[in-house]
Amino acid sequence: MHRTIRIAVIAAACAALLAFAGAASASSAIFFGVFGAPRTDGTAQPLYGTALDGSGLTKVLADSQGAGKMAVQGGYLYWIAGHNPSVARMRLDGTGVDLHYVDMPADSRPSPAIAVTADAIYYSYITGTVGVSDVFHVARAPIGGGAGSEIATSPGYVQGLATAASHLIWSYSSGSGNGLARAALDGSGVDAPWIALDDNVGDVEADAAHVYVLTSAAVVRAAPAESSKITRYALDGTGATVIVRDLVRSIGLAVTG
Numbered sequence: 001m002h003r004t005i006r007i008a009v010i011a012a013a014c015a016a017l018l019a020f021a022g023a024a025s026a027s028s029a030i031f032f033g034v035f036g037a038p039r040t041d042g043t044a045q046p047l048y049g050t051a052l053d054g055s056g057l058t059k060v061l062a063d064s065q066g067a068g069k070m071a072v073q074g075g076y077l078y079w080i081a082g083h084n085p086s087v088a089r090m091r092l093d094g095t096g097v098d099l100h101y102v103d104m105p106a107d108s109r110p111s112p113a114i115a116v117t118a119d120a121i122y123y124s125y126i127t128g129t130v131g132v133s134d135v136f137h138v139a140r141a142p143i144g145g146g147a148g149s150e151i152a153t154s155p156g157y158v159q160g161l162a163t164a165a166s167h168l169i170w171s172y173s174s175g176s177g178n179g180l181a182r183a184a185l186d187g188s189g190v191d192a193p194w195i196a197l198d199d200n201v202g203d204v205e206a207d208a209a210h211v212y213v214l215t216s217a218a219v220v221r222a223a224p225a226e227s228s229k230i231t232r233y234a235l236d237g238t239g240a241t242v243i244v245r246d247l248v249r250s251i252g253l254a255v256t257g
Contacts, residue, residue, distance in 0.1 A: 028052045029092065031060065031077055033067025047079075049094070060094040068112030069160070069203070069252065073143070078116050080123060085110035087123055087141065087148075102141040102148045111136075113170065113203075115161035119143055120185070122168060124158035138170060138187065151187025155179075160214075160253065164206035164235055169194070171204040171213055180204060180213060182237075195237050202228070203253035210234060212243075214253045 033047040044063035050056055065088065068080030072092070078101070081088040087102040104110055108125040115122040121141045128134045136158055141148030156174025163169070169182050172192070178201040179193030195213075202214035210232050217227040228247035233240055 030054075031070060033064045033070075033079065045083075061090065061097060064088065065099050068110065069114050071114050071116040073116040073118065078114060078121060080110050080112050080114050082110050082112065085125060087114065087121055098145075101145055104139070104148070108137075111158045113158045113161040115163050115168070116143070117163055121148070122161050122163070123148070124154065124161065124170070126157070136172070138168070138183075140185075140187065152181075152183050152190050154181060155192050159201050160203035160205070162204050162206040162211070164211055165208075167235075169204055169206060169211060171197075171201045173201050178215075180211070180237075195233065195240075199229075205253050205255040206235070207255050211237075212253060212255055 030050050030052060031047060033045065045066050046059045047061040047064035047067050049058060049060040064079065064081060065084050066082035068082050070077060070079040075092055076089050077092055078087060078089050081099050084100060085104040085108055086100045088099045089101040090097040102121060102123070104125045105127065108127050111124045111126065113124050120143055122138065124136065124138050126134055126136055136154040136156060137150045138152040138154055138158065139148045140151045154170060154172045155176070156172035156178070159171040159173060161168065161170045163185065166185060167182050168185050168187070169180055171180055172178065177193065178197045178199070180195040180197065181190060181192035182194040183190040197213070197215055199215035199217050202216060204211065204213045206212065212230055212232050214228060214230050229242050230244040230253065231240055232243045
């Protein structure tokens, strides 16, 4: 599932003005790109931007190096550049592009997950032989740039990352089970599974009071397309409540407010 191409979209409230070609300057925008395997024909995979009403669609960046999930922090857009692999960064007006803001190990394969705070960038990558000796790493780098380092390992492929109060939370999938894992922000005290999940796991997000996870039922012949749901938990993992159900199969999730 994680090898398929994914569309990563984020609506960002910007302090800077966005100078998209053919559109009036706006204080908010939508950015999107495509995450997936490198194009065998060498074709670039752009990063696009629009105003919040969809107007002024323009190519903000000619080649994002396979933009995965995105995050906004401090006037910058961050994304997983899957082809490098690295965490990339640019200003919200499209300037100051750095496709190698934080490089992952040269022999690694990225997952698209990312979370950014005022202090740190959290991301994940995989080492080892595909399907044979995979090791799923969770890493952190300073927000000011520089080398990142592993802070924890995951039981499975990291689908999403989020920070909640004093914890880092990630969703993962593996042949032996899916779930949410939780650790301190420095990666210590990993609890996995913190919450075990039966369905296929997508993204995870959090706000000041809750954790939200997107899951999807296994696809079988003649199954309805509306198979995804969003479940909300208290920050201590209790009080599971399905707040949205019967969605068309979904991967990404974002929470604001």
